[in-house]
Amino acid sequence: MRVLVTGGAGYIGSHTCIRLLEAGHEVTVLDNFQNSRPEVLDRVQTITDATLEVLHADVRAPESFTQFMGEWKPEAVVHFAGLKSVNESVEKPAEYYSTNVQGTVNVARAFVEMGGGAFVFSSTAAVYGAEATMPVTENSPTRPVNPYGWSKLMAEQVLKDIHTAHPQLSVALLRYFNPVGAHPSGLIGEDPAGVPANLMPYMARVADGTYPSLKVFGSDYPTADGSGVRDFLHVDDLAESHIVALKSLAGDPGLVTWNVGRGEGVSVFEMVAAFQRVTGRRIPYSVEPRRPGDVAESYADPTEIERATSWRAGRSVDDMVADLWRWQKRSSAD
Numbered sequence: 524m525r526v527l528v529t530g531g532a533g534y535i536g537s538h539t540c541i542r543l544l545e546a547g548h549e550v551t552v553l554d555n556f557q558n559s560r561p562e563v564l565d566r567v568q569t570i571t572d573a574t575l576e577v578l579h580a581d582v583r584a585p586e587s588f589t590q591f592m593g594e595w596k597p598e599a600v601v602h603f604a605g606l607k608s609v610n611e612s613v614e615k616p617a618e619y620y621s622t623n624v625q626g627t628v629n630v631a632r633a634f635v636e637m638g639g640g641a642f643v644f645s646s647t648a649a650v651y652g653a654e655a656t657m658p659v660t661e662n663s664p665t666r667p668v669n670p671y672g673w674s675k676l677m678a679e680q681v682l683k684d685i686h687t688a689h690p691q692l693s694v695a696l697l698r699y700f701n702p703v704g705a706h707p708s709g710l711i712g713e714d715p716a717g718v719p720a721n722l723m724p725y726m727a728r729v730a731d732g733t734y735p736s737l738k739v740f741g742s743d744y745p746t747a748d749g750s751g752v753r754d755f756l757h758v759d760d761l762a763e764s765h766i767v768a769l770k771s772l773a774g775d776p777g778l779v780t781w782n783v784g785r786g787e788g789v790s791v792f793e794m795v796a797a798f799q800r801v802t803g804r805r806i807p808y809s810v811e812p813r814r815p816g817d818v819a820e821s822y823a824d825p826t827e828i829e830r831a832t833s834w835r836a837g838r839s840v841d842d843m844v845a846d847l848w849r850w851q852k853r854s855s856a857d
């Protein structure tokens with residue numbers, strides 16, 4: 524298939540491009556590189572020994588990509604382009620709604636106008652909010668607690684409504700839990716600009732000496748060891764789920780909503796222990812107050828995607844840490 528990958532130079536997008544190229548698809552990446560670098564796509568091509576096309580465009584500006592879509596006629600769109608920081612979304616809500624909601628309207632509308640096809644959307648566990656009982660199923664209440672979560676829930680609604688009006692647009696809404704790790708080659712991985720806001724990239728920079736210690740936000744949650752619990756999954760598993768979703772929509776068009784996680788809660792302290800065990804590095808840490816907006820625990824019931832496609836995330840916590848560490852060592856040596 525010809526697959527347009529918006530945000531394909533980003534963390535999850537670049538790993539997914541590898542899977543798409545390995546599966547023999549033709550890929551064009553649409554990105555404005557505001558949170559990524561074009562060199563990542565050179566590395567994707569090195570890893571796969573395949574070529575992809577790049578369209579430097581902005582999802583907020585339909586005139587930057589509509590003509591291209593009309594000419595290239597993608598058969599599928601995987602829509603990663605978006606903003607993803609919960610804290611930043613509280614400070615800059617308009618930017619989040621503009622990119623995540625209007626950007627999705629623009630891409631979906633252009634795709635429908637040229638005939639439609641399969642559309643896979645990057646949604647998030649943040650659509651569920653704080654009160655969901657664990658594990659979270661796709662039918663759990665959606666009550667986002669920040670503009671980021673709202674922007675993704677609104678974009679889901681946009682896609683549902685466009686699908687109803689134009690059933691030629693098939694949609695998979697993938698609600699990601701916590702992707703971590705890197706490609707096993709060590710050539711690509713998560714590369715946040717500035718100080719990482721997420722646990723794993725921060726911990727990797729403590730392990731390599733960039734930062735002196737890790738801040739653990741909250742050790743008094745009502746969890747087994749008091750630290751927050753999340754559903755971490757390997758980014759390569761998450762990448763694979765997009766190929767699985769595209770295949771499913773090709774054989775059985777419609778609209779699906781799937782959690783993508785491992786279905787296993789892992790605490791921050793357990794992750795610190797795993798990181799130390801796998802890398803042999805000591806991770807000094809300090810316990811800080813809880814961060815506003817953080818929930819005590821969040822993990823998926825991932826059985827729906829498995830029931831529909833027989834796929835499940837197979838990589839372990841040790842795989843996540845080992846691959847992240849290989850990438851961190853390599854990127855800090857660059």
Ligand code: NAD
Nearest residue numbers: 530533534535555556557558559581582604605607645647
């Ligand atoms: P990322 O920031 O690494 O990748 C996003 C890509 O989109 C970047 O390459 C960026 O340059 C591009 N982009 C941003 N705004 C754009 C615009 N206006 N026009 C064109 N390109 C634009 O993020 P990621 O971690 O790879 O996440 C990808 C998607 O998955 C996002 O939509 C995010 O909300 C969602 N998601 C991520 C996580 C996570 O933990 N990483 C969890 C749940 C959902």
